[in-house]
Amino acid sequence: MTLDYQKIAVLGFSPRTGLEVVKYLSKFDLDIIVADSKNREDLRDLIAQVDSVNIEFDLGSNGRQILESELIILSPGVPYDLEILKTARKKGIETISEIEFAFRQSEAEIIAVTGTNGKTTTAELLGAMLSDLDGDQVKVAGNIGIPFISIINQLQSGEKVILELSSFQLEAVKQFKAKIALYLNYSPDHLDRHHSEDNYQKAKKNIFSNQKETDYAILNFDDPYLLDLKDEIKASVLGISSESKKADLLISKEEAYFQQEELKLLDFKKIDLPGEHNRKNAAFAALAAYLAGQKIEKIQRAAENYKLQSHRMEIVKNSKDYLIIDDSKATNPDAALKALASIEQDIILIAGGQDRNADFSELVPLIKEKVKILILIGETAEKIASLFADSKLEIVKVTTMEAAAQIGVESLSGDKALLLSPACPSWDMFSSYKERGKIFQENVIKNID
Known part of the structure; x- marks a missing residue:
């Protein structure tokens, strides 16, 4: 396989995609520009994995060095409509994804x-x-x-x-x-x-x-x-x-x-x-x-x-055999809607998280029908609660997952299900949906025992 370029830029030096693209390009006789808004100290461990004389780093800046390249390869986290990329395309520099x-x-x-x-x-x-x-x-x-x-x-x-x-x-x-x-x-x-x-x-x-x-x-x-x-x-x-x-x-x-x-x-x-x-x-x-x-x-x-991955409608086993479900991977309203629809019992729902301008209105009818207690956390707690201003639904707003899990367990009985299905990303409070689900599970088990 050959590459008919003299200089290629990689924008977004991420631990997975960016790093793997740079490793691949390093096998060819060409110059590589690696650009990222993070500084060299933040990316030190990644830089150590691709040490090469053919790599020029443009870090902690506006990335204008990519305009010297003939092709720009984007990591998934880099928006296609960045001003620097619009400038590159006007100059005739092709901009493509890693895929x-x-x-x-x-x-x-x-x-x-x-x-x-x-x-x-x-x-x-x-x-x-x-x-x-x-x-x-x-x-x-x-x-x-x-x-x-x-x-x-x-x-x-x-x-x-x-x-x-x-x-x-x-x-x-x-x-x-x-x-x-x-x-x-x-x-x-x-x-x-x-x-x-x-x-x-x-x-x-x-x-x-x-x-x-x-x-x-x-x-x-x-x-x-x-x-x-x-x-x-x-x-x-x-x-x-x-x-x-x-x-x-x-x-x-x-x-x-x-x-x-x-x-x-x-x-x-x-x-x-x-x-x-x-x-x-x-x-x-x-x-x-x-x-x-x-x-x-x-x-x-x-x-x-086949077994579903953790935090995807995962049944949390517990000493009282309550139906407790960790669906922390439900990071948008549609995913939460599907989770709610799949449960036959009355539901105690923990929802809320990072505000990403999602429309939660589609959740309202099903929540009113199936949810007995709505426990809200995160940036979207007030926004979601406002949708039920005319409802008699019991709503509890808390600031931590630990508190949400405790209230959920205290309200739980054999004819109800406790469901974590946030309908939002996790990044306002957690490093990932996995961390959010892990903390939920740990605190549910602690409060039951």
């Missing part, structure tokens, strides 16, 4: 997964279903935590790779093309980054932009936005639905049935995945795996053996 760059360097066949929620679960399920495809293991990369660029040297021409893709990664793709593209669901998200819902939609739609009629696009036909989107796609569109009999793959509580070929792809009676949304995630993965050539029995077996 786009890795795609150009690889001849692998891509199965791509996007959506507002459920991407990781679906990508992992699909990876499990394709773990033994014609004797080859299909790798999973992308937003799941493994940069695509870090595995391209392990992929032979035509080998399949599964990529979980966020709007950040799709924002700056140009030639990228997936053989099979999955769009799981849509709700407005990351508007602090994209500035408008239209920009968010455009970024996500890039997953289909270069597909041809010989490729596949799998859509959620129960999602009105995605149902309308099908007419814009050049690829062969397959719809998944639990409501419409016109869809290609029909989902019920018992099975996922592929109408075109009169096949039962999944028997849900043997699969332990809570909630309709997770059955739909499994159905997406199953259809993609089948289209990729996998046998039905291997698809079913993988689904039966």
